[in-house]
Amino acid sequence: MSQERQQRIKSSMTDPDLNARKTRASAWFKSLQEDICARFEALEDAAAPPLYKGPAGRFDLTEWSRGDGSEDLGGGRMGLMRGRVFEKVGVHFSLVHGTFSEAFAAQIPGADQSDGQFWASGISLIAHPRNPHVPAAHMNTRMLVTSDSWFGGGGDLNPLLDYQRNQAFEDSVDFHAAMKAACDSYDGADFVAMRDHCDSYFHLAHRNEPRGTGGIFYDRFNSGDWEGDFAFTQEVGRQFADIYPKLVARRMNRPWSEAEREEQLIQRGRYVEFNLLYDRGTTFGLKTGGNVTSILSSMPPVVKWP
Template identity: 35%
Template sequence: MNLDLVRNYLLGLQDRLCALMEEVDGKAKYHTDEWKRAEGGGGRTRVIAGGTVLEKGGVAFSDVRGHALPPSATLARPDLAGKYGFDEDAISWHQAAKAATGSNYLKFKKGCDDYFILKHRGEARGIGGIFYDDFTEGGFENAFALMQKVGDAYGPAYAEILGRRKDTPFGARETEWHEIRRGRYVEFNLVFDRGTIFGLQSGGRTESILMSLPPRVQWRYCHQPAAGTPEERLISHYLKPQDWLAGS
């Protein structure tokens, strides 16, 4: 097992993802924060803010070594949690996931559907994607090859969706809904996400652990979108696990 190969690939992937997102945004640039861990290892956290498309975002790399690794060190979980639903986006996202994972797609998709659930609300976090943990089938070479396929597919798949939606007009209603849905993301991250929970409980680097939390968010008491609206359709249709590739 050559860990330097993995490290070099992930650092290169971080570079490519950041360059791609900067290109899509057209304005903002990533700030780089390199850090060391007293117990060994370290990382490189990159955060972008105040862009024309990306209000806030981050791409983090961690090299943490030890006997009790956090769950986030051994898993991949590209999922999509949009605030408005579009069939075209869901289909293209899952097509990219299937192309990257091949015969593992259905298993990884189910893993994603099962993991990204707000159990207290009975609601999915998004339209899914893939999730796998401790994948060792076929040994290191096979697992590393799969990881590279997933990593290489993620950026272009997400950038394609951003390109389609970044110029969509929006107003106060859409902004309010966006911030309400961000609240669901915060709930999941702080209540259920294994990597977040482990990191905070084990004294991990707080700034990196919480970097994905949104800058503005709302919780509205007993908020329900009106029937027949795009907001209601997100809940009733898109946040239900389904076969997005049926007939495609």
């Protein structure tokens, strides 16, 4: 590679304006992690006998570094909790950088122009509640930089009982309304397109069925207005942090039967199948040397295949 090309790549990855944007975005993702953890711990505090026993759960926050320690490749802060409301929940922050493998770089826009160099930061969440009446949920937002930069992410709801697994279910209606409110906050965000993208992405092709009742999903989002795109991404996080704890509180005190617990565990298997077979976020984390424990913490704690 010529010195001129090396300098051009270095300049594009260290542009002062871009560096400021990286700092702002990563700070936001980290603060959102802290906010959501606090809200989930408040739900743990609100749980009471006879449905819930034992102490309220608290997040175990663990810093991790990418690579073998010989150079700075970034890292993150893994947040895991096993409580009485949340059987298992992960809320993770990451900030990583380095060079993609040649094969993986071919799949990432702009990576060929940056010789595989990248920077990425984001938050990723998956909540598996103990009560089968409380829907599981997933949310992530991120910023990725190669020779270009963009945002991606979204949130989706995953009810586990048959009577809940339709978009007319009250919790799904309210969740979709929150995601629509995030899209309505910014002219460049098309709720219908992002909702449809979510439905098509979170689909188990081998079963020809949806993973859940949807939400929104967007990727490689760059309208040319970075401030607007960032504001929209922040609003997605705020709306999720507001609506999902309300849905948990709505359902968490409803008793459940052994049959409903069995149905919950079987439906959780669909989540495992999707993440291991189709999820691009899982692939990205593993292909870029991410924290394996953090990446695979999305797996439910107990699951059954009949």
